[in-house]
Amino acid sequence: MTVLIGLIRAIGPATHAKMSMQDLREGCQAAGLARVATYIQTGNLIIETRKSPATVQAIVERVLRRFDLANLVVLRRPDDLAAIVAANPFPEAAEARPSELCVCFLAATPRPESVTALAQHQGPERLAFCGDDLCVDYPTGATGSKLLPGVIERRLGTLGTARNWNTVQKLLAMAQTF
Structure with missing residues (x-):
């Protein structure tokens, strides 16, 4: 069995779509995923399955469509999150303000040129790639920042979904003991 972490974009916060995590879990299990858990109300899944990541992604997207949602689903393996946590490019932020490290x-x-352009960002935020994912330290808080996830997506030319450091660590811990 393989464990995957499913990260659904734009579920839960006040400005985004809402759905019951119980309905999401039950829908995924009814669609053939062996074991599914959720964490908080923002679209975080831990999935145990024998299916391929592409099949899991298609299943979760199909379940979301049943709720009239077409949100992006990003899958990662526990090793991917472990590598990010081990790399921890901003340890002082992770310790002092984990909710402001995303x-x-x-x-x-x-594209490499998009990464180069983003790296030239002028502002208090600090950026570091960990594999294919981007760590962003918001030293003065994310509220009011000019470099919110939507801006990052436009500059990098790809969609994504952000989680704070506390959530990343909790998802990793859940996945490792699933």
Whole structure:
């Protein structure tokens, strides 16, 4: 059996679509995923399955469509999250302000020129790629930042979904003991 972490974009926060995580879990299980757990109300799944990642992605997307949602689903393996946590490019932020340190899980690898352009960003935010995903430290808080996930997506030319450091660590812990 393989464990996958499903990250659904734009579920739960006040400005985004809402859905019951119980309905999502039950829908995924009814669609053939062996074991499914959720974490908080923002579209985080832990999935145990024998199916391929592409099949799992299609199943989760199909379940979302049943709820009239077409949200992006990004899948990662526990090893992917473990590598990000081990790399921890901003350890002082992770310790002092974990809710202001975010990981943007990208749907596709951005073009090198887009990465170079984003790296030239002028502002208080610090950026570091960990594999295909982007860690963003918001030292003055994400609220009011000019470099929110939507801006990052436009600059990199790919969609993604962001989770704060606390959530990343919790998802990793859940996945490792699933």
